[in-house]
Amino acid sequence: MFKLSTRISSTVTPLNLVKSQLKTNKYGLFSALRFQSSCSNKINLVNFAKLPIQSLDTVVYTTSHEWLAYNKADKIGFLGVTQYAANHMGDVTYVELTDAEETIDAGESFGSIESVKSSNEIYTPYNIEVLENNMEVLNEAPQLVTKDSMGEAWLLKVKILSEESPEEVMDLAKYEQYLKECDA
Amino acid sequence: MYNQMFQETEDLSKKMNNMKNDTDDLDLINEEMNEFFGVNNSYKNDIEIEDRVEIKSAKEFIDIVRSKDRFCLISKSSDPIYNLSLEDYVFRNTPIHKQNLKAKFISERLLMYINNKTCVFGKNQNPFKELNLKSPLLKSNGGDYDLIRRFSGGGTVIHDLGNVNYSFLTSRNQFDKKYYNSCIINLVNNYILSKQNLEVSNSEAVPLLMLNERGDITCDGLKISGSAYKIAMNKSYHHGTMLIDSDLNEFSKLMRPKLIKNENAEEQEEFTECNDVDSVRAKISNLKDLTKSLFSDTKVFLNLLSKGFSSMFINDKPKIYAIDPAVVDLNEVYNIDKNDNKSSALLDLQSDSWAYLQTPDFKYTNKVSGFYYKVRRGIIIETNDTQNVKINETTFDKKFLI
Numbered sequence: 122m123f124k125l126s127t128r129i130s131s132t133v134t135p136l137n138l139v140k141s142q143l144k145t146n147k148y149g150l151f152s153a154l155r156f157q158s159s160c161s162n163k164i165n166l167v168n169f170a171k172l173p174i175q176s177l178d179t180v181v182y183t184t185s186h187e188w189l190a191y192n193k194a195d196k197i198g199f200l201g202v203t204q205y206a207a208n209h210m211g212d213v214t215y216v217e218l219t220d221a222e223e224t225i226d227a228g229e230s231f232g233s234i235e236s237v238k239s240s241n242e243i244y245t246p247y248n249i250e251v252l253e254n255n256m257e258v259l260n261e262a263p264q265l266v267t268k269d270s271m272g273e274a275w276l277l278k279v280k281i282l283s284e285e286s287p288e289e290v291m292d293l294a295k296y297e298q299y300l301k302e303c304d305a
Numbered sequence: 306m307y308n309q310m311f312q313e314t315e316d317l318s319k320k321m322n323n324m325k326n327d328t329d330d331l332d333l334i335n336e337e338m339n340e341f342f343g344v345n346n347s348y349k350n351d352i353e354i355e356d357r358v359e360i361k362s363a364k365e366f367i368d369i370v371r372s373k374d375r376f377c378l379i380s381k382s383s384d385p386i387y388n389l390s391l392e393d394y395v396f397r398n399t400p401i402h403k404q405n406l407k408a409k410f411i412s413e414r415l416l417m418y419i420n421n422k423t424c425v426f427g428k429n430q431n432p433f434k435e436l437n438l439k440s441p442l443l444k445s446n447g448g449d450y451d452l453i454r455r456f457s458g459g460g461t462v463i464h465d466l467g468n469v470n471y472s473f474l475t476s477r478n479q480f481d482k483k484y485y486n487s488c489i490i491n492l493v494n495n496y497i498l499s500k501q502n503l504e505v506s507n508s509e510a511v512p513l514l515m516l517n518e519r520g521d522i523t524c525d526g527l528k529i530s531g532s533a534y535k536i537a538m539n540k541s542y543h544h545g546t547m548l549i550d551s552d553l554n555e556f557s558k559l560m561r562p563k564l565i566k567n568e569n570a571e572e573q574e575e576f577t578e579c580n581d582v583d584s585v586r587a588k589i590s591n592l593k594d595l596t597k598s599l600f601s602d603t604k605v606f607l608n609l610l611s612k613g614f615s616s617m618f619i620n621d622k623p624k625i626y627a628i629d630p631a632v633v634d635l636n637e638v639y640n641i642d643k644n645d646n647k648s649s650a651l652l653d654l655q656s657d658s659w660a661y662l663q664t665p666d667f668k669y670t671n672k673v674s675g676f677y678y679k680v681r682r683g684i685i686i687e688t689n690d691t692q693n694v695k696i697n698e699t700t701f702d703k704k705f706l707i
Contacts, residue, residue: 184406185477185539214582215429215458215665230537233428235582237519238459239482240428242537260580260666288403302407303478 164204165296168272172199182296183246184288188271189279196281197252202234202243205300207270210236213263218254218276225249228287231277234266246290248282357625363637366628370398371644373412375623377614379607380418382630385425385451385464386654388418390635391628392472392544393456393650398642399474401539410476411621415614416544417471417607420464423451424559427459427533431581431664435461437561438703450559454660456650457544459533460584463559467550467591469603471610473543480541483520486532489547490514490522492613493592493606500599511596519585522547527590549603550593560586565707572672574707578679579667658683661700671707678705 167180167190177198180190186206191198207213218232225231230242231251254277259265265274291299357379360366369376378395380388399412424443426435432452442448450463464470473485494513501511512525522530522545532545564572592600600606611625635651653659662683670677678694679687680701688694690705 184403215580217429217665235427235429235458237482238427238457238532239534239536240456240458242535263580299407 164208165293165300166271168269171269171272172275173278174199180293181246181290182293183244183286183290184299185244187243187246189246189281189290191279191281196284198279198281199275200231200245200249200277200279201275202241202266202270203296204270206241207267207274210234210239210241210267212237213266216256216259216263216266216276218256218259219251221251221253223251224282225251227283227285234263236267243276245277245279246286246288247284249277249279250282251277252280253278357627360626360628360633363633363641366633367398367638367642369626370395371400373400375411375413375618375621377415377417377611377623377625379611379625379627380416380630381627383419383421383466384630385420385423385453386651387630387635388420388470389425389453389455389654390650391418392416392542394635394638396474396535396540396542397538398644399540401476403539406476406478406539410479413618413623414474415471415610415623416474417469417610419466419469419603419607421451421466422449422555423453423464424461425453425455425464426461427582427584428454428456428663429458429582429665430454430461430584431576431579431667432660433664433669433701433703433706434563434576434579434581434667435561435584437559438706440559442555442559450555452660453654454663455533455654457533457535457542458582460531460582461560462531462546463551463556464546465551465555467548467552467593467603469547469549469606469610471545471547475541477536477539477541480534480536480543482532482534482543483516485543486516486520486522486530486545488613488617489530489610490516492609493600496609497596497599509597511599521587524590524592524595526588527595528587529590529592529595547606548589548591549600549606550591553589553591556589560584574672575668575670577668577670579665581665581667664701669701669705671705673707676705 165182165188167177167188169175169177169190172190174192174197176192177190179193179198180188182188182203186203187200188203189198189200213234213236215235216232217234219225225245225248227246227248228244231245231249232243234241234243255275259274259276268274360369380391382388382391395414395416399414401410401412402408424436426432432438432454436452438445440446440448443450443452445452471489497511497513514522514524514529517523520532521528530545530547532543534541534543564576565574566572592606593602615622615625639651664680664683666681668677668679674690676690677688678685678690678701683700684697685694685699685701686697688696693699693705
């Protein structure tokens with residue numbers, strides 16, 4: 122019996138940890154990130170200085186945590202995942218993106234990001250034509266997604282074919298509100 | 306039939322009295338499971354405490370998946386293509402309220418299946434690097450093991466009949482990598498402890514399960530379970546393997562040493578210009594061996610999980626369904642379900658193009674033959690082996706490996 126009890130005590134700490142994680146799941150793991158996202162509203166801001174084109178004037182966010190920053194006039198822009206999503210993913214190990222010249226319908230997947238054993242599909246809010254993907258950079262340094270998913274680690278350069286989305290798109294204020302409600 | 310049932314009930318109650326002391330709910334479910342797998346069981350009619358409902362048709366299956374209900378689904382197939390396609394179908398067609406993603410997700414699902422011998426590698430892995438493709442154990446070389454690239458991330462695992470696969474589905478917003486394995490650890494440890502308290506004579510304690518920093522389940526420092534995840538369509542699944550009684554000796558023959566070396570320990574080959582996802586090698590073991598046969602076979606674990614899934618919820622308890630490939634044909638499901646516009650999983654998983662052409666780009670150098678091959682999307686785009694290769698046409702093949 123003594124042996125048994127030592128075995129148990131040696132595992133008590135991690136098990137309790139696990140249990141408390143389960144109980145506070147709603148406020149536990151996610152709250153740290155929520156704290157970050159609501160305290161500094163800047164994390165989900167597009168880092169315009171790091172994008173190859175400077176004339177972008179419009180940004181939309183999706184419920185699946187992508188951002189699309191583009192120029193209203195010529196409809197050219199950049200697509201990526203929000204920093205909130207990148208923080209949730211953890212260390213990114215592989216990025217897979219659609220090639221240039223392909224067109225993708227609104228709501229469809231344009232690739233996936235793998236992070237710590239997880240494959241995350243990524244979606245476009247609008248119909249797009251892919252002008253360029255950022256694979257050259259991201260093949261070498263996929264971890265850039267974790268570091269700067271809203272700047273250097275943009276995923277696609279696109280031409281927007283129509284600004285219509287089957288699902289709601291949001292501005293930054295609405296997106297931040299959405300994050301608060303999701304994590305609540 | 307009914308006559309028989311009543312006759313047996315008398316015998317049964319006697320037996321039950323005798324066994325009262327060491328029979329708990331789990332034993333009862335084990336019996337139920339025996340029945341499920343058609344294994345002999347002496348007291349089957351009394352023990353349907355948890356009704357496992359057989360799905361009766363493809364149409365009924367579609368309705369169940371498209372409903373909002375929580376459920377646990379146990380596959381009676383051991384065909385990896387069937388089971389992985391089933392998982393994909395359930396995942397894609399589980400409803401989620403897209404206009405109100407902040408609402409609590411109430412359609413959690415647990416799928417469980419046991420596959421015949423199969424090597425399953427991650428979505429972004431290089432099979433030439435991870436697996437010993439020349440092994441006689443593989444089907445392509447006359448053996449038993451299938452080879453499948455799965456849809457989720459992560460590393461390479463080997464399935465066989467001694468291994469249980471579980472797949473826990475929830476919303477993206479409720480997804481937490483460590484959540485479901487923590488549930489399993491609690492269930493298994495509680496089971497071990499309850500058994501040990503019953504069997505006082507068992508002098509040596511059985512080690513308990515732990516969660517390591519990668520979210521894997523370990524026991525006595527050995528890995529017994531591998532996990533991978535997929536996030537798409539605002540939903541997520543965490544699927545994992547639990548080694549109960551697998552042929553680990555064969556596993557090690559199937560996994561490839563990182564680089565093949567000669568007797569002087571000099572590397573004979575090179576994988577470069579690649580950023581595919583590497584498997585993290587770990588020492589593995591079977592739960593059966595570690596728990597002194599408390600988990601004597603896969604059924605005990607399957608029962609524990611299906612019961613545990615139900616105990617996770619206070620309201621809207623999940624139903625437990627069984628699906629039989631002879632009754633629910635997935636091709637029929639795809640044909641009936643016109644709403645499912647991406648029903649190619651069954652074909653994709655079997656295709657060479659998914660298994661090989663999906664491989665992340667790499668360059669392979671065979672130092673023995675002196676040839677190198679630059680491979681993009683499975684096709685050789687540059688090489689000095691001009692005799693055997695047509696550039697931009699020939700697919701990279703195991704024959705080019707050392």
